[in-house]
Amino acid sequence: MADIFDVIVVGGGVVGCAVVWEMTSRGYRCLLLEKNENLISEASSGNSGMLHTGFDAPADSLELQCITYTFPRMFDVLQGFGLVYDKIGATMVAWTQEQASKLPLIAQRSKTAGISPTRELSVSELYSREPRLSRHAQGALWIPEETVVDPWLTAISFAHDARRKGAVIETDALVQNICKTDDQRVDVMTSRGQFTGNVVINCGGLYGDIVDKLAGLQHFSIAPKKGQYAIYPKKVKHLINSSILPIPTEKGKGEIIFKTVYGNVIIGPTFEESASRRRPESDSNTIQRLMRYGDSCVRGLGECPIVNTYTGLRPATETKDYWINSYPESCWITIGGIRSTGLSGSLGIADKVRNLIVNQHGLEPSRTKRTDLERIAIKFVPPSHAMLDDVTYTITHPITLSGIETRLDSQL
Ligand SMILES: Cc1cc2nc3c(=O)[nH]c(=O)nc-3n(C[C@H](O)[C@H](O)[C@H](O)COP(=O)(O)OP(=O)(O)OC[C@H]3O[C@@H](n4cnc5c(N)ncnc54)[C@H](O)[C@@H]3O)c2cc1C
Structure with a gap:
């Protein structure tokens, strides 16, 4: 029988990376599917790299809740990974x-x-x-x-640590179709083959509404x-x-x-x-x-x-707030419209997903949890790569690329 994942995350932006990290750390067997060759290639590679305090987030919004949750915890993560x-x-x-x-x-x-x-x-x-x-x-x-952070390094470190803890990450894997099975699971058809999971989490960012339509859902448009x-x-x-x-x-x-x-x-x-x-x-x-x-x-x-x-x-929608909803009958969770604060709200969003998985989908982790924060050995390989431990990643964010570029500065 093919591998069955507890959780399949669609989308390797900062939100998908944070979600796959949280769920893997909690003991869920996770798969991350990203359509591009590299993770962090869409909305998450064009931001300002700021960890916002929520000073302008609307009161009582989901956005403010997620930022408030993330802010103090992010420093533990940054220090733990050595970022x-x-x-x-x-x-x-x-x-x-x-x-x-x-x-x-x-x-x-x-x-x-x-x-x-x-x-x-x-x-x-x-x-x-x-x-x-x-x-x-x-x-x-x-x-x-x-606070300012390295927005690429922060997001890629979530994915990298999830991988260290056993998550499977497939890039160049465009999710094209999904099919609910008779035994309450979902088959996910991609350009790299078919995968099966108990719950799918749509973290499709700029394409979130298109991914939702694969599950027959249409609650917002980007x-x-x-x-x-x-x-x-x-x-x-x-x-x-x-x-x-x-x-x-x-x-x-x-x-x-x-x-x-x-x-x-x-x-x-x-x-x-x-x-x-x-x-x-x-x-x-x-x-x-x-x-x-x-x-x-x-x-x-x-x-x-x-x-x-x-x-x-x-990835703006017709409303200002985040769209986070669970559809247990479809084995599906949607994280949509994470417009301007996805980095600042990432850990809060991931925590909301964990709560939905436990309380609405009734899904227990199939592995032992590993919430330790182990330092990552980071080596930049200019002009456009970085090694995290022994894995090489392509840097996709101009803040990181400009940061490690020394030639331009010395010419001026
Ligand atoms: C100009 C600007 C400034 C910003 N400044 C800040 C800031 O300072 N601080 C902050 O906290 N936030 C900031 N943000 C917001 C933040 O960047 C976003 O909220 C965040 O990037 C959204 O992440 P995401 O993972 O939801 O989306 P994305 O980064 O778009 O990731 C979604 C991923 O899903 C993949 N995908 C889509 N469809 C499929 C499919 N069918 N199959 C497989 N994969 C698929 C995409 O390829 C993509 O990689 C800013 C955003 C912008 C644009």
Whole structure:
């Protein structure tokens, strides 16, 4: 008889990797199926690499619950695996009086959410912390816990540790069809053959609605939102001391000027409609506008040429919140619409999946649990690979790629 997996995860973005890691650690026999040649190749390879505190997540949302769960636990994971991070903090700057009037409400919301002890800064305090900021600021909010991580390394480490603990990971495996069997299991047909599992978890991100349709489900549709970024070299890292945030709007956190864990300064992301689910090219008008914006906020930034640009697509749906639902009769769980905070909410999402598997699907693990956090031996192999222990992975995220690139910096 063919192998039967306890859990089959469709999609190797940060969400699928976190889910397969959590379920494998808890003793479930897991299979991860990813359609691309490399894991972390879609939405998860075009983000800002920030571990957000949820300062702008709507109260009572699933998103806030998942962020609140993830935030304290992620540091144990990062330290356990030996991954880089920097709790650099964020400074939300009001450039007009109208924006400044919104700061107390944002501070109050963040306090209610309970993660980050935000504090309003006077203008003079702002300039003593961020002396290179343009001189027309009207007020600011300090969000001390905002953290930057390596978004590729964090996500790939979940998959790698799951693999170390016995998970099977198949790439180039496009899930094409599914079929419920008579004995309450699911056959999953892929471009690499058929697999059978007790529960399928749809972590299809930008394609989540298409994957759901294979199970006859149609509760949301993905309308991707594009983000563009401009990357500066590490030599300008002294220009900012924290991530510089604008006042958030209905569309999200806005365009941020931030420093990666490797020291590159980045401006972005934009928030634009996208007609396609395929990663778009950046357009020079938008990049020029981002650079002008950066120059108008941080003195000296405009004097330095950028070294690269990149784009990402958010798996947005018609609603703002996450879509996490379980369909025991179909042996199916859907994780959809993880739009802007998938990295920051990843452990909370994975924990919700575990609860659904236990409480709604009644599925017990078939193996012994292994929740230990063992250090990963990481060696970058420029220009585009990394070895984690003895496994070589292709790096897919521009933050990591720019971070390990030294040639461009030394040329400038
Ligand atoms: C511009 C931008 C900035 C962001 N900034 C941040 C940030 O700073 N912090 C933060 O926490 N979040 C941020 N996010 C959000 C975060 O990146 C997303 O929430 C997250 O990447 C979603 O992950 P996912 O695994 O759901 O989707 P994806 O990364 O899209 O992964 C889904 C995977 O499923 C695979 N797949 C789909 N269909 C199939 C199929 N039929 N068969 C097999 N495989 C399939 C895909 O190939 C893909 O690899 C940002 C996003 C963007 C775009």
